[in-house]
Amino acid sequence: MVAVAVVIAGAVWLFGNTLDNLANRGIASGFSFLKSTAGFGISTSLIDFSEASSIGRAFWVGLLNTLLVSAISVVLATILGFAIGIARFSKNWLLGRVATVYVETLRNIPLLLQIFFWYFAVLRALPGPRQSYDLAGWFFLNNRGFYIPKLEIIDGGGWVLLGAVVMAFLAFWQCRHKGISRSCAGLAVLLFISLLAVGSVSVPALTGFNFTGGTVLSPELVALVIALSSYTAAFIAEIVRAGVQSVPRGQIEAADALSLPDKDRMRFVVIPQALRVIVPLLTNQYLNLTKNSSLAAAIAFPDLVSVFAGTVLNITGQAIEIIGITMAVYLTISLTIAFSMNIFNRTTAMRGLSS
């Protein structure tokens, strides 16, 4: 109790002292800046944002972009990492070597360099907007990004669409179990009609400098996702390899004795046991990936660090508050990931061994 009180008192004291010193140096403090007008633009945003929005909203834009890029990269890194980790056991000599070279190359080059490599490699390889690669007149690829058609939904149409998606899910479920039936086809038609009713498709078209309409995956986002997921995949591959190797040889021999096919031996015997080793280590990689996403600032992807700890910090100059908030956000994200992975870990851990 005494120790806790001392720590709390120390923290409160530091906080008060900092505020005093800031005031004495004539530096503004407090959080009121979050309500003031942003006045700057952001290229990629998942929510509505304009120059007239508040700085608080710019914070959310940055946070959502960080979560977006982390979530996509975590999924891709996991898939790629498992594939490469397992490929290292391949009896195919070439496949095994390629996987080894991949792991040794990618995990030994600094991530920032890889991000720059992908960004400028991607940018330089692509033509300008007026010479875009045209895929069927619907998709366009150029050095401003990958332009894809967008489904635009009228106001309030979201609920209709949500209902339609639920019905579509039911339809697919029906189809899987009973084959094509009348009800299944009916639901599919219903979904199609509701889409027509509430949505329209906006196709990108070249106007002036660039394409308008549709939606765009920016080269920054693409480069960042490629770099983060391919880099982390190299580490995940090693974790998967360690996990698989930790499965006692007897288990594999037992599977062979039951004459399980290779595929099933991996799927039902090796992987479930390997997961016990893999999952806790995987958590670390997910945490690293999320934290590494802050390197986005180097290639102009508007993540939390770039927008909030970059532009906003420059505009307001309130370094202590902004860095404090940013650190708290990353801490929260990391603890949330760790917490959910721990829950997942409990489901894979061996009964009786975990506490």
Added chain:
Amino acid sequence: MQILRYLVPFLGVALFGTASSAGTLDTIKEKGWLTCGVSQGLPGFSAPDSKGSWVGIDADFCRAVAAVALGSPDKVKFRPLSTKEAFTALQFGEIHILSRNVTWTQTRDSALGVNFAGILYYDGQGFMVRRKLGVKSARELDGAAVCVNSGSTTELNLSDYFRTHGMKYTPVVFEKSDEVLSAYRAGRCDVFSTDQSGLYAQRLKLPKAKDHLILPEIISKEPLGPAVRQGDDKWFNIVRWTLFALVGAEELGITKSNIEALTQKTSNPAIRRFVGTEGKAGANLGLDPEWAVRAIKAVGNYGELFEKHLGKDSRLKISRDLNRLWNKGGLHYAPPIR
């Protein structure tokens, strides 16, 4: 806990009270050098040359201050800083002067705990585009992707300009100016926007400078000047009057080459006060009478500095326009030494 709540702030004030307020002049005299925050490489303003020494008008300004305060222009250590780091470094005393093509704005002056000592260069934000786009005016930039540097006034001016004229744009915001340029080169953006002097400087780094056009529009006021930490008026005065000495010398016709002769024999009272043979300008600043002479001997007057780093003797070839003296149609005006 109740007691702690009252006790703690009291202890805070009691123990650490105010920020250390030892004068900057005493600190640097003790150290033997001053630390000058510069850009991360902007030709003409502050950029390392092939031998690794910093050249440019901003770098030379720090040398002038070192000559004034410490007696030698070589007693400077340069610290390259991004815009984002610059003010924090100054606030907490890591650098003694920020001479880094930063814009003097109300927020920076009043809320960041810094003071701007004056204006070294009158700039304004402009646009650079590829010639082959056929754009002749900034009003034709609707829908363009614009590469800019993060954390400067640039982002805000840009958004104001496009909003005012009802145009749309995509900002592509980088932390370092080299990356802005690389992205522009790679074709990520149609437009490169920064202070116009910066555009001239960055254009030199492009392989075919002639293929790029700097548009005529200036969309903002960017007064660039040195800044010091708030709360040390003595140091503030020294930095501010070093700047005035450079401008004043040009007005009085004092140059690097003739100052030695003028110190020996001149009857012009304004020049005599400048070189310290009359009056007590040096003493008022807490310095010796020769303070201004050393500044001019070190770097020359403002006009010489400008032509050497930015004007006709440099690769940038920027015309002086607003940066002429007040009596030649420009804005530079130094209060009298008396």
